[in-house]
């Protein structure tokens with residue numbers, strides 16, 4: 377008969393008590409802000425479905441990074457919109473590619489801001505798929521070369537961490553091998569280990585102009601129905617040499633974040649993707665939900681589930697609120 381001895385409400389009675397017993401806290405140092413680098417100068421083009429997020433020319437990215445630094449945000453992850461796309465994704469691994477130039481520009485202003493790069497081909501291929509097309513299919517093994525070359529070019533430009541998001545099999549091992557062979561054995565790999573073929577990437581594809589021109593990504597990204605398979609993906613990536621792993625999207629996949637936290641001791645990141653962000657923004661703009669509370673609650677619950685690093689488009693407003 378726990379009641380009336382136990383009264384759970386005692387520890388909820390005032391904010392000082394609630395604060396004392398709070399199990400999960402948010403720290404901006406654990407946020408990573410996604411940024412989209414585009415050609416030109418002075419370009420700051422707002423993304424329709426993602427208010428407060430922009431396609432930024434390299435000079436504007438540098439300004440944005442100064443703000444990221446001032447807010448105490450952990451770092452940025454860079455995506456690129458190349459001048460032109462082709463069949464071989466050449467912009468992904470060109471030494472003067474858009475992301476490579478952005479890294480160098482940021483580095484010249486801030487030697488120690490944490491720069492993560494997304495390693496993928498979909499923003500750079502004319503067909504919008506994440507790999508090389510051979511006989512109408514995304515060819516796994518031939519795509520690995522592009523990925524490894526991209527990772528090395530990012531490291532050479534000054535990236536701190538490379539994050540492959542393509543979902544080809546064996547990419548972590550291929551990237552590790554090539555990084556090491558080029559003198560970058562110190563560069564960690566944050567693998568998008570369990571990345572699902574999710575409808576919640578919709579707004580990102582507008583932002584990164586990376587919608588596949590035919591078919592979809594279901595032959596390489598995971599089926600949202602599969603949780604055990606996600607654990608196998610994570611296990612394999614860790615075996616191949618991933619230093620950290622990511623689960624993506626975040627909120628609809630909290631069970632997998634939690635399960636991964638239970639099973640693996642590597643740092644776990646979760647990506648609160650564009651659609652998760654846009655839904656909250658849209659509802660708030662309609663007056664249907666409180667923006668700041670929805671933002672903080674969503675981030676807190678991702679953290680509580682077991683993700684210590686959160687990639688989020690809310691990084692700036694959340695950091696401001698937490699300050």
Ligand code: PBG
Nearest residue numbers: 496498541576577580649650651
């Ligand atoms: C590239 C990539 C995507 C996202 C991150 N890296 C798009 C995709 O796989 O289609 C989505 C991020 C987001 O929705 O915020 N492959």
